[in-house]
Amino acid sequence: xxxxxxxxxxxxxxxxxxxxxxxxxxxxxxxxxxxxxxxxxxxxxxxxxxxxxxxxxxxxxxxxxxxxxxxxxxxxxxxxxxxxxxxxxxxxxxxxxxxxxxxxxxxxxxxxxxxxxxxxxxxxxxxxxxxxxxxxxxxxxxxxxxxxxxxxxxxxxxxxxxxxxxxxxxxxxxxxxxxxxxxxxxxxxxxxxxxxxxxxxxxxxxxxxxxxxxxxxxxxxxxxxxxxxxxxxxxxxxxxxxxxxxxxxxxxxxxxxxxxxxxxxxxxxxxxxxxxxxxxxxxxxxxxxxxxxxxxxxxxxxxxxxxxxxxxxxxxxxxxxxxxxxxxxxxxxxxxxxxxxxxxxxxxxxxxxxxxxxxxxxxxxxxxxxxxxxxxxxxxxxxxxxxxxxxxxxxxxxxxxxxxxxxxxxxxxxxxxxxxxxxxxxxx
Amino acid sequence: xxxxxxxxxxxxxxxxxxxxxxxxxxxxxxxxxxxxxxxxxxxxxxxxxxxxxxxxxxxxxxxxxxxxxxxxxxxxxxxxxxxxxxxxxxxxxxxxxxxxxxxxxxxxxxxxxxxxxxxxxxxxxxxxxxxxxxxxxxxxxxxxxxxxxxxxxxxxxxxxxxxxxxxxxxxxxxxxxxxxxxxxxxxxxxxxxxxxxxxxxxxxxxxxxxxxxxxxxxxxxxxxxxxxxxxxxxxxxxxxxxx
Ligand code: HEM
Numbered sequence: 001x002x003x004x005x006x007x008x009x010x011x012x013x014x015x016x017x018x019x020x021x022x023x024x025x026x027x028x029x030x031x032x033x034x035x036x037x038x039x040x041x042x043x044x045x046x047x048x049x050x051x052x053x054x055x056x057x058x059x060x061x062x063x064x065x066x067x068x069x070x071x072x073x074x075x076x077x078x079x080x081x082x083x084x085x086x087x088x089x090x091x092x093x094x095x096x097x098x099x100x101x102x103x104x105x106x107x108x109x110x111x112x113x114x115x116x117x118x119x120x121x122x123x124x125x126x127x128x129x130x131x132x133x134x135x136x137x138x139x140x141x142x143x144x145x146x147x148x149x150x151x152x153x154x155x156x157x158x159x160x161x162x163x164x165x166x167x168x169x170x171x172x173x174x175x176x177x178x179x180x181x182x183x184x185x186x187x188x189x190x191x192x193x194x195x196x197x198x199x200x201x202x203x204x205x206x207x208x209x210x211x212x213x214x215x216x217x218x219x220x221x222x223x224x225x226x227x228x229x230x231x232x233x234x235x236x237x238x239x240x241x242x243x244x245x246x247x248x249x250x251x252x253x254x255x256x257x258x259x260x261x262x263x264x265x266x267x268x269x270x271x272x273x274x275x276x277x278x279x280x281x282x283x284x285x286x287x288x289x290x291x292x293x294x295x296x297x298x299x300x301x302x303x304x305x306x307x308x309x310x311x312x313x314x315x316x317x318x319x320x321x322x323x324x325x326x327x328x329x330x331x332x333x334x335x336x337x338x339x340x341x342x343x344x345x346x347x348x349x350x351x352x353x354x355x356x357x358x359x360x361x362x363x364x365x366x367x368x369x370x371x372x373x374x375x376x377x378x379x380x381x382x383x384x385x386x387x388x389x390x391x392x393x394x395x396x397x398x399x400x401x402x403x404x405x406x407x408x409x410x411x412x413x414x415x416x417x418x419x420x421x422x423x424x425x426x427x428x
Numbered sequence: 429x430x431x432x433x434x435x436x437x438x439x440x441x442x443x444x445x446x447x448x449x450x451x452x453x454x455x456x457x458x459x460x461x462x463x464x465x466x467x468x469x470x471x472x473x474x475x476x477x478x479x480x481x482x483x484x485x486x487x488x489x490x491x492x493x494x495x496x497x498x499x500x501x502x503x504x505x506x507x508x509x510x511x512x513x514x515x516x517x518x519x520x521x522x523x524x525x526x527x528x529x530x531x532x533x534x535x536x537x538x539x540x541x542x543x544x545x546x547x548x549x550x551x552x553x554x555x556x557x558x559x560x561x562x563x564x565x566x567x568x569x570x571x572x573x574x575x576x577x578x579x580x581x582x583x584x585x586x587x588x589x590x591x592x593x594x595x596x597x598x599x600x601x602x603x604x605x606x607x608x609x610x611x612x613x614x615x616x617x618x619x620x621x622x623x624x625x626x627x628x629x630x631x632x633x634x635x636x637x638x639x640x641x642x643x644x645x646x647x648x649x650x651x652x653x654x655x656x657x658x659x660x661x662x663x664x665x666x667x668x669x670x671x
Binding site (some may be wrong): 089093096098101374376 | 462493494500502527528632655669
């Protein structure tokens with residue numbers, strides 16, 4: 001393999017890993033925001049548990065999403081410097097807005113949401129998460145503006161071999177940015193829906209096999225509501241993905257897209273279409289079954305089977321989305337900026353051996369971390385709403401951890417009666 | 429905004445990162461210092477925890493400024509400092525995963541392993557950033573010296589921030605250590621300044637981008653201010669212990 005092949009492979013693998021986390025972040029975000037808002041408005045404990053459970057899943061997923069994103073952002077400078085030298089001004093501008101405004105705000109606000117849990121009034125806390133979702137979507141959109149420019153370059157001119165922005169509005173309203181953003185939004189909501197449905201199904205199955213008796217670890221109310229939320233999220237996502245999926249053919253040059261990798265790009269399109277149709281069909285059926293809770297009253301055998309299928313299908317939308325992404329990136333080849341700049345002209349002068357070392361190191365590390373992260377997520381999901389750490393009083397968390405009495409006192413958790421009254425500072 | 433204004437912004441972002449994230453790195457690197465109990469480790473992580481998200485975004489934003497305003501400087505720096513950049517992003521990813529995943533399981537072995545990963549990656553993160561500053565000076569000796577300096581200063585600074593949050597010291601040491609971690613960044617920017625200015629994009633592009641950043645500035649400062657206020661408090665019952 002040449003240095004160019006290795007650089008492209010490295011980028012593709014890291015982008016795929018990053019993208020898997022982003023899908024869930026964007027798909028789950030609105031649901032967590034709605035749950036948090038309902039908690040703030042109604043004060044009902046079931047919404048608090050649901051917010052904390054799904055918020056925790058959101059966070060543990062988000063953490064690796066950032067890490068993978070950082071690794072990705074520096075790939076341009078490392079391996080594709082020619083892209084920055086020629087198109088940096090156009091391609092870099094939306095990415096600069098992303099990192100300096102959208103993502104900067106998103107992460108800061110998320111930090112406020114997590115660590116200000118007991119500090120802010122409930123309404124403000126719920127609002128903070130809406131802002132996290134909003135800035136997260138803005139962040140995804142700016143990335144799509146940058147990527148859309150590569151796919152369908154508009155609003156620029158080449159002056160002495162360097163691209164300059166001539167029409168910022170055209171850059172932003174580029175269908176390869178705007179239409180594709182909605183298409184990706186659909187994909188994200190499908191992914192969020194599948195996770196909500198799959199996790200709820202496996203929790204409810206546990207409940208059913210416990211003989212229908214509500215045991216301590218099964219929070220049926222939370223899982224039924226999550227199932228509902230998931231079905232609607234997935235269905236809406238499937239409809240959005242389909243509509244904007246076909247709309248992408250407005251800017252796309254079908255023949256040119258098929259030129260370099262006809263098999264991969266063609267089957268990518270076919271699989272997306274099939275999956276979207278099946279997901280929408282299943283979504284409609286399940287939505288109908290939500291009427292009068294019919295879904296939860298199906299014959300036990302049937303219901304168990306259905307729950308099992310739901311749990312098994314969780315990875316499906318992620319695989320399809322990766323295929324979609326691949327078909328977009330491969331459909332652009334051999335260009336990095338369609339018709340303007342060839343991929344082979346922008347790669348760095350690093351020797352193949354150096355690129356191979358960084359590929360093994362970075363992809364190896366990211367893949368390992370991703371697998372560990374998903375494993376933790378499945379364990380967190382299996383634990384259900386028991387011992388949630390997000391939003392728990394700190395003393396409780398530390399007590400579960402086996403912290404000593406003097407530490408607990410600092411967090412307002414008393415030991416045996418009598419001790420709790422003593423002022424910690426004075427006592428020492 | 430003109431190229432020099434963007435250069436000042438870049439400096440400010442890098443300083444913000446070494447001050448905020450530097451504390452997280454310093455505490456992370458010290459986690460397994462002999463004599464620390466499991467309980468103390470958890471408290472230390474809780475002390476700097478709220479700094480992680482609002483802190484690391486400063487370096488990402490700095491990378492965004494390099495990409496958007498100084499793309500030619502970015503590609504040059506990445507070419508010259510290739511191993512340092514790879515080490516920086518790799519250690520950053522491991523450090524973050526360590527913070528988020530460590531306390532998600534109760535097993536002692538699980539936490540022990542992540543603690544080790546946090547110590548190694550935090551140290552390497554400070555070191556590779558220091559080395560990258562050295563690359564901007566254009567010589568290998570500077571890279572080695574600044575790598576060591578960055579690790580030492582982050583350690584001192586992390587200790588000061590944790591001590592302050594755990595409610596035991598005055599504010600002065602914090603200002604001093606913040607100034608100390610910022611010094612190498614400011615010095616490097618001064619040295620690399622002419623080079624950086626040569627690597628800027630066109631005037632119009634800088635101006636357009638500047639308008640967007642300035643428009644967003646109040647929101648950015650408000651959110652960051654709230655985050656700092658949270659961390660300026662003494663660790664107590666109203667905090668969240670997540671890490
Ligand atoms: C009838 C349904 C669908 C059609 C017609 C369709 C069509 C397409 C086309 C033509 C592209 C390539 C765009 C380009 O090269 O610029 C694409 C990309 C993509 N698709 Fe689909 N797709 C459909 C459903 C789905 C579904 C269900 C998912 C996810 C679960 C998905 C995820 C993606 C992703 C992530 C991309 C890359 C980003 C983009 O170009 O928008 N698609 N799709």
